[in-house]
Amino acid sequence: MSDDQPTVAISQDFMGAFAAIPRAQQKKVQEFVGKFRADPFSAGINYEKFHQARDPNFRSVRIDQDYRAIVLKPDTGNVYVLLWVDKHDDAYDWARRHRCDIHPQTGSLQLLQTRVEAGDTDPAKAEDDAGVSATSKGDPLFADLRDRELLRLGVPNDRLELVRTVHDEDGLEALETELPRESFEALYMLAAGESLQQVEQDFAASQTAEVDTEDFAAALQQPHSLRRFVVVEDDAALQAILEAPLEKWRVFLHPSQRRLVQWDTNGPVRVLGGAGTGKTVVAMHRARWLVNHLQEGAGASRKILFTTFTANLATDIRENLKKICTSEELERIEVTHVDQWVSRFLRRNEYPGRIVYDNDSDFGKCWDLALDQRPAEVGLPDSFYREEWERVILPQRIEDRTGYFRARRTGRGVALSRMQRAAIWPVFEELRIAMHQRGLRTIEDATQDAAELIEQGRGGYLPYYAIVVDEAQDMGPQGMRLLRQIVPRGKNDLFIVGDGHQRIYRRRYALSHCGIEVRGRSRKLRINYRTTEETRRFAVALLEGTAVDDLDGGDDDSKGYRSLMHGTPPEVVGFDSFDEELAWVAQRIRELQKQEIADADICLVARTNDRVTRYQKALEAKGVTVRPVSRKQADRRDQEGVRLATMHRVKGLEFRHVFIVDVNDGVIPLRYAVESSEDETERRATRDSERALLHVAATRAINGLYVTHTSSPSPFLTAIA
Known part of the structure; x- marks a missing residue:
């Protein structure tokens, strides 16, 4: 300019x-x-x-x-x-x-709420301000910080003494409106136990030149x-x-987010963060930054591949990128989910097999033939073989008995001797033969076939010089190995964001085992900008006792994960019948509409499609206009109707008010999903996935969260009651 x-x-x-x-x-x-x-x-x-x-x-x-x-x-x-x-x-x-x-000190423009001074019309407030935390006991919370350290964190000069009167988190929260956002967040993280070094890394200004305050x-x-x-x-x-004023977070980035977006690295980057911390926003801005900063030498035809695990999320991301990118930038960002990319790539390379999923009838016939080979003397249930196929055979691409003898079975609940492995291998061998005869390949095998074609130099020209991966926790090892092959190793090659707390599919892996080395290039976002702290605590409590990984073989936790927004606690309400529950939900929706809350800002969430349909018909019968969120198209705010979605579909979206209904025992966790296995280890893993689903649904709410059940509530609710 x-x-x-x-x-x-x-x-x-x-x-x-x-x-x-x-x-x-x-x-x-x-x-x-x-x-x-x-x-x-x-x-x-x-x-x-x-x-x-x-x-x-x-x-x-x-x-x-x-x-x-x-x-x-x-x-x-x-x-x-x-x-x-x-x-x-x-x-x-x-x-x-x-x-x-x-x-x-920082050179930043700060919007401050002025303090009431002597002679103003509100002396009572002046007295309150002068005595903030005066009744608190103990040492001041920030007694160890020097003025220059507080200034580096953005505390204004005329607020230094005020900050020194704070004795506890309650006193700090009372000052929220009197401090710039950046300094309040930095002080809040210090109060929560973060080290000064970490907080300065995320929040302190890097301004070195003399600041012109005009x-x-x-x-x-x-x-x-x-x-x-x-x-x-x-x-x-x-x-x-x-x-789209609700989507203003796409425009404004926290400095810690902006540093990630503009981080010029010599290899892959991993970004972790809880729900609402802006991981997808960072990923979208990263894609735009890559387009604008890595064009030199890349060639006009080179692109950024932006990928995620499901078609729904890819659709939403594609629409959201339109809000921050020019048409020229969008032309150089290809957004697709990984399975779609695999299908197109293999079709272009005249792949001989037809890709099938679990619900394919031809695949089911192959399973029936395979189970005819199960040995009676081993005494394992049918569910064991399906689980062994999905957890062991496919991820490690085991093709023969020798490979099965060597296979890792980490996390499997049933231990197997070498003799038992030899006895049950014919089941998987028959499955492989039956699929081969019918020209069928699972998506997992097809993904690995695609990776091998690229590795062998037989995949043709690939136009990508960098890849951005969203919701990486759900991608699985086959997908991550493929992505490693798609883009050449080098500067800024892979940008991977995810959160093990939101893993709703059973696809654990370690990045290092997929050929992706992120040591020294990992960061974590800690501040939730979407939900209130009350909702965040409720959602985190749902995962209490659940082991969560960091996508690379280590453990992840919620230390330092905070929301700095406050509001009313989530409402958890039980009813004796579906009709009573529905009447209450319909009434609350009408109350929100009277407050001029747009239909597009209200969403009702249920566990399955069948249950969503049931609530859709019942609400329509009560005169409530509803609109199911499409699985194929991004939601449009100009369309009328309270949104309806399954727990899987609502992932990646956000609404001012969210109703999670039918949170009953047997529904969450879904009874038939848990009881489909006789292996307690598998059942426990399924329950963890169901916990993550409820956690994800709860964290979609910005202002209000309403959780309802009839008869017996979900054990996940009773556990935190």
Whole structure:
């Protein structure tokens, strides 16, 4: 942007305020913002000073007779920042309570709530402010931190003494509105037990040059500024922001997220993080960054492959990328789920076999023939053979008896001697023969066939110079080995994000066993930006006692995982009958609609498709308009109807209010899924997957979570009651 062009930016607070005003007024605001971005000097925009403003750089701008926008318009520099929009008196009141400063240490632009001072109209609040945590016992929480360390974390000079009055987390939370977001988060993580070194790595400013506290254009480019303000440079970006205010997180990145996006590495990167920490957002911005920063020498035809495990997630990601990427950038990002990629690749290479899944009838006939070979003397149930096939034979690609003798059976509940392995191998041998005769290949075998073709140099030209992997915990070893083969080893080759706590499919692996080395290139996101802390605690409690891996053979935990938003605790309500449950849910939905909550912001979630259909018919009978979330298309916010989804489909989505219904014993965990095995180890693993499903569903909620059951509740609920 040249020096004579104005810098026009929008704050996160403006977008939140915009989302909260009536829809009828939003159109007028959109028209004003479009005019404002195109020409902030326009004669039709009248910047008015007003004595109520604490910041001399604040101006009021008329939207219509009732509404005003608050704009930061410094006297020096060519900068215009939209800060707030509201009714006339409310907008002025907001301006009276806020100011914008450039932090002298970090150089970032900070929006601060002003403190009530002597002579103001609220002396009681001034007394409260002066005595924050005065009744707390013990040493101050941050007594060991020096002023320069607090300043590096973004604490304003005039808040240093206030921070030193804090004695506990409750006292810190009471200061949340009085501190910049970055410094509050840093202090919160310190209070939660994180080391100063780790917190400085994630939150401290890297500013080394002397800061000009009057240069607002430079301040807007600082990492901590970019998480709260976005400089809008074209109409398409502006329209995308205003059309989806709930999705503002796609625009604003935390500095720790931005560092991951722009991390120039000499090999694969692994990013872990709990639900709501922004892993997918980071992955999408990483893909865009790779397109824009690795084009030199890559060739005009080279692409980024963005892949995930399910078709649903790939569809959602493709739509979300449109909100942050230009059409030219999108042309160089290929989004597909891994099975689809395998199918297309093998078809292009004239693969002779037909790929089948578990529910294929021809595959079922092969199993019937194979089970005729099971030895009676071993005394194993039929379910054992299916589990052995899925957990041992397929992942290790065992083709003969010798390979089976050598196979690792880690995690299997039934130990087998060499003699027993020899006795049962004919079952799997017959299955292989039957499938070969019919020209069938499992997706697991087909994936490994694709990897071998590439490794042998027989797969043809592949246009990719980097791969971004989302929801990597569900990919499985075959998929990860394939991805390692698709892209050449080198700088920024693989960017892998995932969370073992959200593994809803039984596909464990270690990256190192798949040829992917991430030592020294692993990071973890800890702050949940989606849900309230109350919902996060509820969701985490559902996984209590469940062992979780870090995708590379180690353990993962929830240490340091926090949400800094607070709200009402999740409502867990039991009923005597389905009709009573339905009546309550329908009533709550109507109450939300009366509060002008859009249908697209409400979702009802059930365990299976059959159960979703049951609630769909029942709600429609009560006059509630509903819309099942498609398995093939991304959800469109402009379509009417409360959303309905299974627990699997809701993964990757978010809604302001989520109803998880029918959380009954026998439904969650699903009884037939658990009891399909006679191996207690398998049953325990299935229950863990069901826990993860409920955990994932709960973490889709932004503001309100409602969990209902009839008769006997799920044991997962009674365990945390």
